[in-house]
Amino acid sequence: MKSLTLASIVLVLGTGAAFAQDVVRMGTEGAYPPYNFINDNGEIDGFERELGDELCARAELTCEWVTNDWDSIIPNLVSGNYDTIIAGMSITPERDEVIDFTQPYTQPDxxxxxxxxxxxxxxxxxxxxxxxxxxxxxxxxxxxxxxxxxxxxxxxxxxxxxxxxxxxxxxxxxxxxxxxxxxxxxxxxxxxLGGGIGMGVRESDPELKATFDAAIQTMKDDGTLNALISKWLPASALF
CATH class of the missing domain: 3.40.190.10 (Periplasmic binding protein-like II)
Structure with a gap:
């Protein structure tokens, strides 16, 4: 991840608006199978594509997918190029100082x-x-x-x-x-390593974080998240 100065982080977060928008842009890398990758049709595919589409449906959100190189994926979330990171990103204290995370949608793999x-x-x-x-x-x-x-x-x-x-x-x-x-x-x-994988959101978007937290929890509660993990990440621990 590229480094960010404290001043630039404060500037971006201080100007962020509360979650109220028609389209939620889902940022991923598209280069890390089976979590996320570009398939033969040139489309984003993988565990996180299927998961993200289901979360958006449950939350009644209109979502579109955006790819971004890994080394700038956090700075470009903070600067507003998309609204979430769903890219096999482990939850760590260092990252949590810059962005917020939803609850994990996988155990530590x-x-x-x-x-x-x-x-x-x-x-x-x-x-x-x-x-x-x-x-x-x-x-x-x-x-x-x-x-x-x-x-x-x-x-x-x-x-x-x-x-x-x-x-x-x-x-x-x-x-x-x-x-x-x-x-x-x-x-x-x-x-x-790490504390599991979660969705990254801007610290200025607590409503969006809460929306996806609730959707992830419904998938845990009804077993559909474990079914997706078994399909795409068969060696991973289930919830």
């Missing part, structure tokens, strides 16, 4: 490390992660050498071409890569 060297010593390894992710912060914590990339596909490509020893990301993103590529393997145990 396992992160994993994938490389091409069996028995790789992670503490002494060079590990790729996407910029601004909780996984990037974890690499720094364990003392490994971090190399950041702007997109998830670039992190995997860096392993393939020998630029780094391994990549760390959500296990659901990495699993198909390991299954399809014989040279790729999981290294070490799964890692639990």
């Amino acid at each position: 396992p992160s994993a490390v994938v490389g091409m060297i069996d028995g790789l010593d992670l503490a002494g390894a060079v590990i790729a992660a996407q910029t601004g992710t909780i996984q990037a912060g974890y690499v720094a914590q364990i003392g490994a050498t971090l190399v950041e990339f702007s997109s998830p596909d670039e992190t995997v490509a860096a392993v393939r071409n020998g630029e780094v020893d391994a990549v760390i990301a959500d296990k659901e993103f990495l699993k198909p890569i390991v299954e399809e590529e014989a040279d790729m393997m999981f290294v070490g145990e799964d890692i639990l």
Whole structure:
């Protein structure tokens, strides 16, 4: 995530209007399957597309989808380019200082490390992660050498071409890569990071946050959220 000065955050949040609009713009990355991706028809697809459409229907909102690069996804929410972030974003104290989050719509999902060297010593390894992710912060914590990339596909490509020893990301993103590529393997145990995944909203939009909180809760209560998680994220814990 690009850094924001405190002054710029205060300026944007101070001028934000209360939630009262005809169309809610749903911001996502469109590059992190199975959470969100662009399908063969050029449309946003995945777990969060299906979830977001259902939430909007339950809340009786007209929603449209917008894609944005991950490294500027929070600043562009704050500046008003869209109204929510629904992009596999883990709830962390650092992010919560800048934006608000709904209640989580997934439990904390396992992160994993994938490389091409069996028995790789992670503490002494060079590990790729996407910029601004909780996984990037974890690499720094364990003392490994971090190399950041702007997109998830670039992190995997860096392993393939020998630029780094391994990549760390959500296990659901990495699993198909390991299954399809014989040279790729999981290294070490799964890692639990963050407080689950939620929708990001501006701090000046408490009504929108409350609206989506209520819709998420109805999906938890009637089991439809667990059904979506089982469909798209079968290894994830259910509510």
